[in-house]
Amino acid sequence: MPIRARAHVYQMQPYCPGKTPEQLMQELGLSELVKLSANENPLGASPRAQEAILQNLHKIHLYPDGNCTVLRDALSQFYNLPPDHFAFGNGSDELIHLFGIAYLEPGDELIMAHPSFVRYEASARLNRAVLKRIPLTPDFRHDLSAMAGAITERTKLLYIANPNNPTGTIVYRDELEQFLERVPEHGLVILDEAYFEYVDHPDYPNGLDYVRAGWNVVVFRTFSKAYGLAGLRIGYAMGRPELLDPIERVREPFNVNTLAQVAAAAAIWDRAHIERTRAFNRTGLAVLQSACERMGLRYVPSQANFLLIEVGSECARIQQRLLQQGILVRTGEAFDMPTFLRVNTGTPEQNERFIEALQHALYE
Numbered sequence: 001m002p003i004r005a006r007a008h009v010y011q012m013q014p015y016c017p018g019k020t021p022e023q024l025m026q027e028l029g030l031s032e033l034v035k036l037s038a039n040e041n042p043l044g045a046s047p048r049a050q051e052a053i054l055q056n057l058h059k060i061h062l063y064p065d066g067n068c069t070v071l072r073d074a075l076s077q078f079y080n081l082p083p084d085h086f087a088f089g090n091g092s093d094e095l096i097h098l099f100g101i102a103y104l105e106p107g108d109e110l111i112m113a114h115p116s117f118v119r120y121e122a123s124a125r126l127n128r129a130v131l132k133r134i135p136l137t138p139d140f141r142h143d144l145s146a147m148a149g150a151i152t153e154r155t156k157l158l159y160i161a162n163p164n165n166p167t168g169t170i171v172y173r174d175e176l177e178q179f180l181e182r183v184p185e186h187g188l189v190i191l192d193e194a195y196f197e198y199v200d201h202p203d204y205p206n207g208l209d210y211v212r213a214g215w216n217v218v219v220f221r222t223f224s225k226a227y228g229l230a231g232l233r234i235g236y237a238m239g240r241p242e243l244l245d246p247i248e249r250v251r252e253p254f255n256v257n258t259l260a261q262v263a264a265a266a267a268i269w270d271r272a273h274i275e276r277t278r279a280f281n282r283t284g285l286a287v288l289q290s291a292c293e294r295m296g297l298r299y300v301p302s303q304a305n306f307l308l309i310e311v312g313s314e315c316a317r318i319q320q321r322l323l324q325q326g327i328l329v330r331t332g333e334a335f336d337m338p339t340f341l342r343v344n345t346g347t348p349e350q351n352e353r354f355i356e357a358l359q360h361a362l363y364e
């Protein structure tokens with residue numbers, strides 16, 4: 001009998017990261033590649049974060065602080081929230097994984113929107129939970145009343161990506177509050193606010209308000225997006241200590257590396273960098289959206305740092321033609337929207353290059 005992993009593991013798909021920019025450049029003979037496919041910050045990391053990394057290079061032979069003390073204290077001060085209200089992950093990806101293994105018994109239910117962030121799904125499958133994917137509304141927003149309607153006595157985790165990836169849409173304060181009223185005591189709502197820093201909308205709810213008010217809510221945020229630290233892998237959860245305690249029990253002792261901790265603790269105070277990032281994004285989205293209007297392309301109005309653009313059944317070919325011109329974007333196949341491209345905002349020059357390349361890809 002050949003050795004076998006647990007049966008349900010074979011029903012899971014490995015994450016497909018695609019080729020690296022270096023591999024693509026070599027294959028296509030490009031001298032430069034503009035990567036607009038992973039919602040990263042085109043301005044890079046805060047100079048303060050980079051300085052903190054340099055200052056701490058001499059410590060990398062030592063294990064990191066397993067408690068993330070300096071970062072925990074920095075965030076506690078920043079948010080005015082007690083230090084025991086934080087848990088840390090090797091990216092918020094790891095937090096999604098940890099909440100799944102800590103909370104989901106086989107047969108428990110995980111409710112999420114579809115399309116939404118694919119890693120929620122993986123955590124349900126890994127733990128043999130029942131996955132309930134509730135379609136977005138026709139205007140690509142969470143259907144919170146249908147999500148509430150899907151709750152049963154086996155519902156354990158309810159994920160809301162706010163803003164949602166891949167659509168960039170948000171749930172509003174009043175609809176979220178009505179939804180929370182309908183979640184029973186045995187359900188934990190996870191508000192994944194990976195793109196929190198980008199949102200401008202006056203009706204956008206700050207998940208932390210619900211943590212402070214004592215709801216069964218945990219908020220995820222990350223240093224990968226607006227903070228420009230995706231390569232270091234660091235995200236955090238905020239919630240009541242008893243909701244985070246199971247995560248402390250199941251996580252690896254040293255899951256967040258030293259350089260990530262010091263960079264994040266420095267980055268959180270660099271508000272000028274975040275403001276600049278927000279301003280670049282606001283202008284970038286406006287430029288991309290008006291280009292879509294000029295070209296007669298439908299798009300989903302976004303509150304995040306990316307835009308979902310409908311280019312039709314030729315989507316994969318258009319993505320290839322963009323690539324040949326040195327622009328990497330994401331096709332919607334991975335999230336069941338095969339006629340859409342997802343592109344994140346770049347620098348003003350990168351945005352212009354993308355628009356020009358898209359025109360070529362579509363019409364020439």
Ligand SMILES: Cc1ncc(COP(=O)(O)O)c(C=O)c1O
Pocket residue numbers: 038039090091092093094117161163164165192194221222223224230233234235
């Ligand atoms: C909604 C959402 N949640 C979580 C993540 C994962 O982020 P991290 O880099 O912190 O693991 C992403 C990344 O794309 C995301 O879009």
